[in-house]
Amino acid sequence: MSAYSPYDAPAIIARHGSFSCLTPDGELLSLDRDGALALIAKAGPPLVVHAPEAARKLGLPPPGQPSPWFDLLELFAFVHPAHPAAPTPLGLSLALGMADGAVDVDRLPGLATRLLADLRGMPPGETREMTNALAVRLRAVGWMWGDAVMEALDLEGPTPRSAMQPGDAMRIWRALPKWEETPPRPAPGSRPVTPAEARARLATILGPGAETRVGQADFAGVASSAFAPRESRGAPQVVLAEAGTGTGKTLGYIAPASLWAERNGGAVWISTYTRHLQRQIESETARLHPRAAARRRRIVLRKGRENYLCLLNMEEVVNTAPTRGAGVTIALSLLARWGLATSEGDLFGGDLPGWFGEVFGHAIVAGVADRRGECIHGACPHYQRCFVEHSIRRAREADLVVANHALVMSQAAWAQQGAANPDDAANDEDGVPTRYVLDEGHHVADAADSAFSLELSGLEAAELRRWLLGAEGSRSRARGLKRRLDDLVVGSPRLETPLDAALLAAKALPAPGWSARLSLADEDVGEPPDVVESDPWSVLALPSPQASEAELINPTEAFLALLRAQVLARTAGASRVTLNGRECDLYPLAPGLAEAAAALSRALGRVAEPLRTLVDRLQDRLSEEADTLDATSRGRIEAMTRTLRRRALSRLDGWVAMLSAFAAPPEEGITPQFIRFIRLTARGGQRRGELDVGLHQHWLDPTIPFAAVLAAPAHGLLITSATLRDETGAKSGDAVERAWEAAESRVGVNHLPAPAVRAALASPFDYAAQTRVFIVNDVAHHNVDALAAAYRTLFLASGGGGLGLFTAIERLRGVHRRIAEPLEAEGVSLYAQHVDAMDNTTLVDVFRTETHSCLLGTDAMRDGVDVPGHALRLVVFERVPWPRPDILHRERRLHLSQGAPGLYDERIARLRLRQAFGRLIRARGDRGVFVLLERRTPSRLLSAFPSGVQTQRMGLAAAAAEIRRFFAETPQGGT
Structure with missing residues (x-):
């Protein structure tokens, strides 16, 4: 006490x-x-x-x-x-x-x-x-x-x-409700939604006396084209709609989507880029279904399993809490209070406060989530009370499912793989949607790049080993595959034999302590001076690059060591490895690397083949023992075979395929399909000071797999954003057509057989009256002191409400150190991503609440931050947001720029400026200023700003005076 x-x-x-x-x-x-x-x-x-x-x-x-x-x-x-x-x-x-x-x-x-x-x-x-x-x-x-x-x-x-x-x-699973199985939902119908019907539904949603938004009804009308019947297989009805900020596009597409779902008995999946934006979309559905019970039944928010509270993990932590200290008991008690009150069980971005992990420890929150892919499905005693299973079953009966790009793309990829495994496809968790709305469509390529890339790194391979073998003597609660399969294989030599073979072969993956053997890193996440640069092999308890396969202790660790040696040998200058990492081209291969890759490929094959046999034999049980298997065992077999394919076999097969093509460099003059490179990086999830190295493979054009696995099988697809096209200022018909063609290429619809319906809805805002744009031409942005002075001056000129955007974390931190105290002395609180002990969502919540505060952030704050009103009235960008000059960008710039690499870079910068500017004005009552602290800003980038907005170049003092005058001229406010 x-x-x-x-x-x-x-x-x-x-x-x-x-x-x-x-x-x-x-x-x-x-x-x-x-x-x-x-x-x-x-x-x-x-x-x-x-x-x-x-x-x-x-x-x-x-x-x-x-x-x-x-x-x-x-x-x-x-x-x-x-x-x-x-x-x-x-x-x-x-x-x-x-x-x-x-x-x-x-x-x-x-x-x-x-x-x-x-x-x-x-x-x-x-x-x-x-x-x-x-x-x-x-x-x-x-x-x-x-x-x-x-x-x-x-x-x-x-x-x-x-x-x-x-x-x-604390044993809340005893009090949670159970879900009940329902019969499979029939395939949806194909009845269309006309533009007039979409407009009428929108009017109903808005209700009498609602604000009239110019273009919102037009948007709803054109969006209805995505819900027309498909005319031929592989040719979905595609609508590409650019809707300026303030158009009201969320309700604009909810209107036809909800009408189609009700009319045809199917679900429309609405996907956006981040979890925070999922919640924003979900909140808009309250206009469609004001009653909470109806909204919960007909609108479902879906995320990956790793976002939800796992009751089995919580039970294990609760049972061990008395031995783990009072802090764990306190955190679990408050999690128990939340677990009984939550509507979704969503730990990350849901109704668990974002600051819970900051106050009680992020390890506690992560420890009760299914972040290790160890779900045992029907064998779990809490299976029928599981939050994840609840959301999956609700999604099957819902009208609208609000998801994120990562989930819908991985789901589509699994469905495509399931074509070769019908049993797996038939039992897919969410089924395959026929209609999609992809909001924040300018991020489609980024999401596809992440979803369809491959990474063979120490961390990825070690996590697979832990998933297969379990904790291997550590205090971790990680359950190995043998324990998860449990009684499904015990006593059956046909199943135990391939399982034991796979687990034995899995010891070729990095063993515990692999990172310490791979590198000796100092506490600032960098390589140890002298030792690393002079002799990369001296830090490894492994053989030299010239060792024979028979001498290799661990083929994965040996391969990683060679990758590490190559990247250190071919990168110069930096003495430390930052969060962005150091990278080098894969080709030409260092001596011994091709042989190490071949040895690793064989070792991975020895893991994959018995796992494949195990999956096949588990599937055989479903038919051979159909008359004796109980429903629980059948469900477990189906879930485990699906998990084995997804969690292990897909990864192993991808690595083997990548290594098999390893020795052959791309031919000169031939556009490659894939980009492969080596990256050495400091991994945020590892113990401070540890490094990781990996072989990375990305599609040159990631919209190709997106079009093949998600878009082509769909019946209808609406892709929308406020920033689809690159505004160059040109008004000729040819220039407008080229802008649309470039937008289609960026989102992958150019790979589909049927042309997309195009639509552009202008923003209703009077940007010329509501905004000002200044380019400050007397700040040396390479000088952090000068940069900090500029931010301090501008934030004070606006009286707070400033969002400062950075292209580098170190400059952000340096500016924060210099201006936080002076700003607070003037009554302006300062918060910062990568500085404050809060996640991004919490920081935005604080910024929205504290109307005279300022916030510093990087790319994550540039997109998807919705802060209407006076809380956000100034956006300051420290420099032109050119793309990072890494290997991926270099290759795409070379092969996808159509011979104009400079224009390719400018297009990316203009789109980023448009996205940042779009954070500023979110409602009719908003007024704001956009400042770019880059004296060398090319004039050809200024078309990124809306037509009618004058861009003025001036010194810092003059810009601050203009900002004060602008905000003093008109009464402040917002909505």
């Missing part, structure tokens, strides 16, 4: 360099770091919001768990699970309906009082009983809020014997 009370705690809001404090006596103070630390030392644990962030600003290590501070986020997670709140004092105040302006430190005790009052008012019932039991457990392990929570729940006396036991309260 805690010896301290939150009612007597000093309250602190930590800033950069200064700290607002409320003493236990009620005195308001503004202290420096030393003064704040002295107050904590004297008055005891403070009352804060987001303890890890406060500790960082105080120069202290993260407080850990159980936290020795009273963190209001922890109390909020207990009292209001599955409710959103930005992790700031204002964010909590808004979530509790207590915000009436600026929130200072004197508000924190009131927030604690309100939260405890909400807890006190919890009605009786099963939820209250579980909450009481969890509160008892939390106080017993020393949770700082334990005493206050027990008092609020009136649990001061002895716990009655009839009450739920604390340990049982």
Whole structure:
């Protein structure tokens, strides 16, 4: 039990360099770091919001768990699970309906009082009983809020014997509802949706008195063409629609999609690029189905398995929690509260607060997700309560499924592979949609590049070994294949023999400790000086490149060592390996590499073949024992054969195919189908200081497999975005046609037999009146001090509301270090990706909430950030966003630029500028300024900005004066 009370705690809001404090006596103070630390030392644990962030600003290590501070986020997670709140004092105040302006430190005790009052008012019932039991457990392990929570729940006396036991309260799988199997859904019909019907449905969704958006009804009408009947196999109805920001394209395509789904008894899959955008689309469907129950039944959000809470993993962690410390018990108790309240069980981007992992430890969240591909499906005791299985079955009956590009592309790829395995295809988790809407369509090529590439790296191969063999003596809970197959193979030599052979052969994959053997890395994620550059082989307990196959200890590690030696030998200059890595061409091969590749190919084949035999024999059981197999065993066999193909065989077969083509370099003068290269990189998922090396293979044109596996089998496809075409400013018919042809090439519809319906809907915004664009021509952007001064000046000129975009993480961090404290001295809070202990979604939530704050970010903040209103009024780009000059870009620039590589680069830069500018104006009431800190910005890039927007080149001081004047001229506001 805690010896301290939150009612007597000093309250602190930590800033950069200064700290607002409320003493236990009620005195308001503004202290420096030393003064704040002295107050904590004297008055005891403070009352804060987001303890890890406060500790960082105080120069202290993260407080850990159980936290020795009273963190209001922890109390909020207990009292209001599955409710959103930005992790700031204002964010909590808004979530509790207590915000009436600026929130200072004197508000924190009131927030604690309100939260405890909400807890006190919890009605009786099963939820209250579980909450009481969890509160008892939390106080017993020393949770700082334990005493206050027990008092609020009136649990001061002895716990009655009839009450739920604390340990049982964390076993939430006992209380979750079960799903029920339903009969297969018939194939959807082919009845079309006319443009007039789409417009009428849109009007119904919007309701009377809704804002009229120019072009929204037109968009709905043209989108209906994607739902016309397909005329021939392999030729889907394709609509390519560019809809300017503010058109209202989400409801514009939901109108015909929902009408088609209802009319034909099928699901339309709506796909976007990120999980955050999935939630934005899902929120729009509330206009279609205002009642939550109807919306849950007819609209389903789908993600990959790794995003959901795994009840079996949670059970294992709950069972071991008493031996793992109080911090684990606290985190699990709050996860249990969330698990009973969540609607989806979505751990990442769902209704679990994005800051939960930051406060309680990311390892806890990852540990209860199925992130290792170890699902045992029907053998799991919680199978019928599984969140993933619930979402899969709901998706089968839904009208609209909101997914992401990565999921729909992998699903389409599995379906294509299933053509050779009908049993696998027939039992696919989600089935194969016939109608797609691909929002954020400008990312189709990026998503396809990721989905259809191959990577044979140390981390990928080691993860496959762990999936096959299990933890191999470590404390990890990873289950090996033998344990997952369990009673399906025990006692059957026909099944045990190939399984044992595969597991024995799997020892050719990297063994535990492979990264340490591969490289000796210093704590700053770089190669050890001198040793690596002079003798790459000296850090390996492996033979030299000239060793014979018989001498090889581990063929995968030996192959990786040769890759590493080649990339170090052929890259110059950089002494450290950054997150972006170092890479080199594969050809010409270093001595011994072809032989090592051949040996590895044979070793991987020895893993794949017995696995293939095992799959075939498991499939044989389905027919041979059809009269004796129970439904659970049949379901497990079907799921395991599907998993073996996807998790192991597809990867092994891809690696073998890549290695088989390894020795033959591409012919001169022939356009290659694939680009292969070697990359040495620091992997974020590994222990700090560890490196990985891998052979990478990408399609030269990734839209070719996209068109073949997703687009061609579909019946209808709508691809839409605000930035499909490259605006060059040319207005001639030929130039417009070339822009459309380039857009079709970027999204792959040029590979389809039937032409796409093209449509362009202009934005309804008056950009000439609502925006200004400045190019600052007197800032040396290579000088971080000058760059920081520019950001500080511009952010202060706008009074906050600034989004600073960077092309390099190190420059972002350098600018943040220099301006965070000066900005806060002027009342402008600064947040930053790759600096603050928050994920991107949480950072955007904070930025949206704190209307006078500023945010620094990289590419992830350039796309898909929807912050309407005054919270985002300034976008500052530190330089022209030219494409990164890596090997992939070099080869695509060479072969796909149609002889104009310079124009190819300019097109990419213009599209990125359009996407960044599009973050600025999201509603009619918005006003904003776009600034580019690049004096050498070519004029030919300025057509990226909307017609009518004047671009002015001037110095920093003049630009700051113009920004102040622009925002002073017109009343501020937004929607």
